Amino acid sequence: MELNQQTLLDMLYYMKLTREIETRIERKLYRQGKIVGGVYVGRGQEAIAVGSAIQLEKDDCICPSHRDMGAFLIRGITPREVFAQYMGRKTGVTKGKEANMHMGDMRRGIVAFVSMLADTVPVAAGIAMTFKMRKQANVVLCYFGDGATSRGDWHEGLNLASVQKAPVVYICNNNCYAYSTPLEKQMAVKDVAVRGAAYGMPGVTVDGNDVAEVFRATREAISMARRGGGPTLIECKTFRMTGHSAHDDVKYVEKELFEEWEKKDPILRLETSLLESKTVSQEAVKKLAARITREIDEALAIAENDPFPDPAETLDGVYADQSAEAPLAFANTFFSQVR
Amino acid sequence: MELNQQTLLDMLYYMKLTREIETRIERKLYRQGKIVGGVYVGRGQEAIAVGSAIQLEKDDCICPSHRDMGAFLIRGITPREVFAQYMGRKTGVTKGKEANMHMGDMRRGIVAFVSMLADTVPVAAGIAMTFKMRKQANVVLCYFGDGATSRGDWHEGLNLASVQKAPVVYICNNNCYAYSTPLEKQMAVKDVAVRGAAYGMPGVTVDGNDVAEVFRATREAISMARRGGGPTLIECKTFRMTGHSAHDDVKYVEKELFEEWEKKDPILRLETSLLESKTVSQEAVKKLAARITREIDEALAIAENDPFPDPAETLDGVYADQSAEAPLAFANTFFSQVR
Amino acid sequence: MAAVTYLEAIRQGIWEEMERDPTVFVLGEDVGRYGGAFKVTEGMIERFGEDRVVDTPISESAIVGAAIGAALMGMRPIAEMQFADFISCAFDQITNFAAKCRYRWNAGVPLVIRGPSGGGVHGGPYHSQNPEMYYVHTPGLKVVAPSTVYDAKGLIKAAIRDEDPVVYFEHKFLYRRLKETLPEGDWTVPIGKADVKRAGSDISVITYGAMVHLALEAAAALANEGIDLEVVDLRTLVPLDKERILDSVKKTSKAILLHEDVRTGGMAGELAALIVEEAFEYLDGPIMRITAPDTPVPYSPPLEEFFLPKTSDIIRVARRLAAY
Amino acid sequence: MAAVTYLEAIRQGIWEEMERDPTVFVLGEDVGRYGGAFKVTEGMIERFGEDRVVDTPISESAIVGAAIGAALMGMRPIAEMQFADFISCAFDQITNFAAKCRYRWNAGVPLVIRGPSGGGVHGGPYHSQNPEMYYVHTPGLKVVAPSTVYDAKGLIKAAIRDEDPVVYFEHKFLYRRLKETLPEGDWTVPIGKADVKRAGSDISVITYGAMVHLALEAAAALANEGIDLEVVDLRTLVPLDKERILDSVKKTSKAILLHEDVRTGGMAGELAALIVEEAFEYLDGPIMRITAPDTPVPYSPPLEEFFLPKTSDIIRVARRLAAY
Numbered sequence A, B: 001m002e003l004n005q006q007t008l009l010d011m012l013y014y015m016k017l018t019r020e021i022e023t024r025i026e027r028k029l030y031r032q033g034k035i036v037g038g039v040y041v042g043r044g045q046e047a048i049a050v051g052s053a054i055q056l057e058k059d060d061c062i063c064p065s066h067r068d069m070g071a072f073l074i075r076g077i078t079p080r081e082v083f084a085q086y087m088g089r090k091t092g093v094t095k096g097k098e099a100n101m102h103m104g105d106m107r108r109g110i111v112a113f114v115s116m117l118a119d120t121v122p123v124a125a126g127i128a129m130t131f132k133m134r135k136q137a138n139v140v141l142c143y144f145g146d147g148a149t150s151r152g153d154w155h156e157g158l159n160l161a162s163v164q165k166a167p168v169v170y171i172c173n174n175n176c177y178a179y180s181t182p183l184e185k186q187m188a189v190k191d192v193a194v195r196g197a198a199y200g201m202p203g204v205t206v207d208g209n210d211v212a213e214v215f216r217a218t219r220e221a222i223s224m225a226r227r228g229g230g231p232t233l234i235e236c237k238t239f240r241m242t243g244h245s246a247h248d249d250v251k252y253v254e255k256e257l258f259e260e261w262e263k264k265d266p267i268l269r270l271e272t273s274l275l276e277s278k279t280v281s282q283e284a285v286k287k288l289a290a291r292i293t294r295e296i297d298e299a300l301a302i303a304e305n306d307p308f309p310d311p312a313e314t315l316d317g318v319y320a321d322q323s324a325e326a327p328l329a330f331a332n333t334f335f336s337q338v339r
Numbered sequence C, D: 001m002a003a004v005t006y007l008e009a010i011r012q013g014i015w016e017e018m019e020r021d022p023t024v025f026v027l028g029e030d031v032g033r034y035g036g037a038f039k040v041t042e043g044m045i046e047r048f049g050e051d052r053v054v055d056t057p058i059s060e061s062a063i064v065g066a067a068i069g070a071a072l073m074g075m076r077p078i079a080e081m082q083f084a085d086f087i088s089c090a091f092d093q094i095t096n097f098a099a100k101c102r103y104r105w106n107a108g109v110p111l112v113i114r115g116p117s118g119g120g121v122h123g124g125p126y127h128s129q130n131p132e133m134y135y136v137h138t139p140g141l142k143v144v145a146p147s148t149v150y151d152a153k154g155l156i157k158a159a160i161r162d163e164d165p166v167v168y169f170e171h172k173f174l175y176r177r178l179k180e181t182l183p184e185g186d187w188t189v190p191i192g193k194a195d196v197k198r199a200g201s202d203i204s205v206i207t208y209g210a211m212v213h214l215a216l217e218a219a220a221a222l223a224n225e226g227i228d229l230e231v232v233d234l235r236t237l238v239p240l241d242k243e244r245i246l247d248s249v250k251k252t253s254k255a256i257l258l259h260e261d262v263r264t265g266g267m268a269g270e271l272a273a274l275i276v277e278e279a280f281e282y283l284d285g286p287i288m289r290i291t292a293p294d295t296p297v298p299y300s301p302p303l304e305e306f307f308l309p310k311t312s313d314i315i316r317v318a319r320r321l322a323a324y
């Protein structure tokens, strides 16, 4: 995919859509008590999921983590599904069985996150190994935070992917914290990217708040993976512009840090550069914002009236023969273009 | 500790003692059906455990793996205990409860191996963190093979030790195989040592068949650890001069490889250099061999007549209040010089 | 003395033991300055310093592994799992290393692994689990699950003093919902002792954790109908207080086994086997299990509500059993 | 047709499924050229190539994780654990990822995890375990443990064809000790069906795995004394064939629950609960458990011998129960 005007505009749309959906969830619905359970958002990190997932093709897969809303949206999860998911409705992606970011749908090439951080890392390797076995030129994008890299499964997964030359791109959002724990208490290295060398795979560090940089690094990694060159580890430096979750007062982060990073806001940055280069007009930006507000308002209006699941559904779907509907394996057979 | 004549002689003794004990176990006792269960030996790798463990002091600890007999011997496990252990006798280090290399005794600073490879890696970090908390200038040596570095616990342990600047030295015997699996199917790097950089710790590669090189690398790492400089990863290149275990016919390794490595035999090498430098005489070498044979014969004669545990002991010692004797925590309090 | 919550009681217990014994220390994710995700360790780092309140990377297996190493050295580490669900990541270290050290080579590992378990807070499949049986089924471990403020404090202190590895499941639903004024001074609740939380003559309800309160509610409701429930709170799952359980069933002749954990392979099975093996002659009716169904813990309120055992379930089953 | 061993039957089953279905593949440590530590996969790499017989690093968690990824893509991976003991290292992936995919987001994960379990070969604490209950207690998994050559083949084939994750425990003691001539053609043994290995009228011995053979030995011995044992081989632990179990107990009115696994939280508890709940009125005596004691598996022969349930234990308990 080219990094042309249209792509930049698409990315702006998805980044802004992400921001607005998450703001609505975190600052409205959560406070109104309409969200079931916890809320984690990716404010300030939107360029990472969007700059990478935008490049995927039909049968590619993603394994998103808990701050990658943009990747879901790009793969075709609708705002209405997202809101319904967060409010525990039957029309949510997981029909009320699962929480917030744990949305998955193999028809759209999305693996549902498991809370145990980094558990998807070897799973992504297995999906990629399957592409290789089937001689499909597809790739998997697997996302995680800096904190997740401390887990054993992260290591096992990267190592296996690398030995197998599996077509997967590992994308780390390094947002300087794992919950309240700063980087220096998690690892004795400054860049997560150096860990790539431990697996004989390229490790690159990019400015995660610059969507074009994320795009270019991912493009290179994807192209290498599709060519059979194996996995890449991409570290995107960014900052978590909120608490860990909606209930975290985040006292452990200095105000100055937020102020500093506010200036590097990835959306502002892309918008400014598009305006300065006259790629878009002020008018168009306003229209985009209005379009997003409208989409979200409409989606939310529907989702708020969506039904909760029926209590008896609790017992459904533990095993195949109990499933209300046909199982959704065979990911890519059913896949249809989502954008 | 200085790498002087006496040290070299001591190392020669322990390496030869290791070789002879393991030969006796693998090629005599096992074939005679006297060994209970499986047999793994470290033939050709003796320089690694010996060149490192020889430098330990009173309250230091080791976490040996399954090819580090020399480390046990240096820490004071006697040949009789070893034979009794392998024959499942009550007088074995674990009183018949455990198998072969799974010998442990905190009074002698030895943590018993757990079969799940790399499980001792974070445990070693915890011991080392304790030294640090107590401001004891002690160290832990933690041993493992190349294959074990693929496990998640290996990663978590090295990372934690490194973040904590814990005084531990991680020693990898890279013997080119994990069971039948050659290095290139385990990892996409040539040197395990490069993995040190992923944890911000020094990673050094040495000739594992040169006991002096092992000694010097370990000495530096130990001294850094004692000074509070944190852990080091030492990779000792070597070759497994047997099958994976006594029952493995090792057809997957080319004969030429064995022949090539035979010439690099660490014992032969040390002995030759000591003879050439006239540090020892032919006579002394012969005497040493005779001494070792005698020690082993005597130990074995006793061990073969040692009793098996009483069946009812099966039920003892699952919990403290069921233990036949006082628990052996407080490792170092009871420690007494072993050499 | 002011009343304290269940959560504060756990903090107090740990705090007192840290004051009393310099070998006690805490490690886990965000346990330091942040005071832990649920604030159980709040204030500890200020009082005891970084050496004794150790923030770790997200490495449950290494957290437990390091705790084992420290325990082998005579320390008494307390490892926090941010949610009990994540104990799965340390399963191997707990079941193969910690649990077996003493048996294999007579090495004591006096450590505590603790964390918030249980549902009722819309946590979904990974923030609501009751993982106790994986550890109950592993010889060498002790397993504790307090239901009251008093027991929470007394048992955490006993767990810390125990010579063996103890897995301590606190129930997050109870954290701030229970309050009690506790006695002053240094006291513990012995590990291995069940507690009759309500004496009764008709049916024994044998349970633990948050379910104890449902059993008590059901007992109160049924008292009007002349059905007199005895509520036995196990408190400790391993070692099991067989005597107390059997005494109760021998007295009432009927038993309901109640837990929040899923059914198959759950604690109720173990209890049923114990009772039919050792008190068969006393039984005047089938032993009834009330448990969560065999599914993951669902997220949406109507589903989670359906999933969790309810007071009405106990009342219904008790009526049936009383009429048997 | 020549007789084959239990081990060969497993190999045949995998082999046939690999021939039949191109989505079936094998992964694990040393499964390729070496043919696996016990040689179950011997010859497969030569027949099916490196893509379908994948040697992995020593990474049980990643082996299962990768199998999950492949299964999500519609493949049917068979992951080998070199010893079933090492499944502990993949516990989190199995119980939190594989087991819950379908329930959480309707994603099928048709994979098989298999490995040699059980004692009797002096393997010590880490080469002798019976880890089935950790998986029996996890909704979303199926658990299988064949006792005969026929069942071993039929069940591995059924497991591979199953739409859900199946944990398949083969018993290493039986690997080369059992031999049977198997029928030709394509047949399976259905998952979820118990099998009465010996019909009898006095006492039901409900068991699985290697213990089935001890039960049959005991039955043969007791026949002379006029005690007629019925031996019910569960074959599948999840889903449990409740009907067959209850039918047997309703017929005999007495039950012995037998397993090699340790006692507390073991399968016998689940069975006892089922029986007293659903067949209480039929019981003519206490339900007796015969299991290994609650210890790790010891190494030295006299200890391991003491640890393992023995035919003489069954005979003794059966006599007592018959006289009840």
Ligand SMILES: Cc1ncc(C[n+]2csc(CCOP(=O)(O)OP(=O)(O)O)c2C)c(N)n1
Residues within 6 Å of the ligand: A067, A115, A116, A117, A144, A145, A146, A147, A148, A149, A151, A173, A175, A177, A178, A179, A240, A244, C029, C058, C060, C082, C086, C089
């Ligand atoms: C295995 C595991 N342990 C602990 C947690 C609790 N937890 C959820 S998110 C989080 C911090 C994650 O940090 P990072 O990976 O950097 O991602 P970020 O939230 O910063 O994007 C923690 C500790 C978890 N989900 N899984």
Ligand SMILES: Cc1ncc(C[n+]2csc(CCOP(=O)(O)OP(=O)(O)O)c2C)c(N)n1
Residues within 6 Å of the ligand: B067, B115, B116, B117, B144, B145, B146, B147, B148, B149, B151, B173, B175, B177, B178, B179, B240, B244, D029, D058, D060, D082, D086, D089
């Ligand atoms: C977690 C785990 N998986 C598998 C095994 C079985 N196993 C025992 S030794 C071994 C090979 C070990 O290779 P390496 O670490 O290189 O040590 P080496 O035997 O070569 O010294 C394997 C796979 C094990 N012990 N633990």
Ligand SMILES: [Mg+2]
Residues within 6 Å of the ligand: A145, A146, A147, A173, A174, A175, A176, A177, A178, A179
């Ligand atoms: Mg982070």
Ligand SMILES: [Mg+2]
Residues within 6 Å of the ligand: B145, B146, B147, B173, B174, B175, B176, B177, B178, B179
């Ligand atoms: Mg090796």
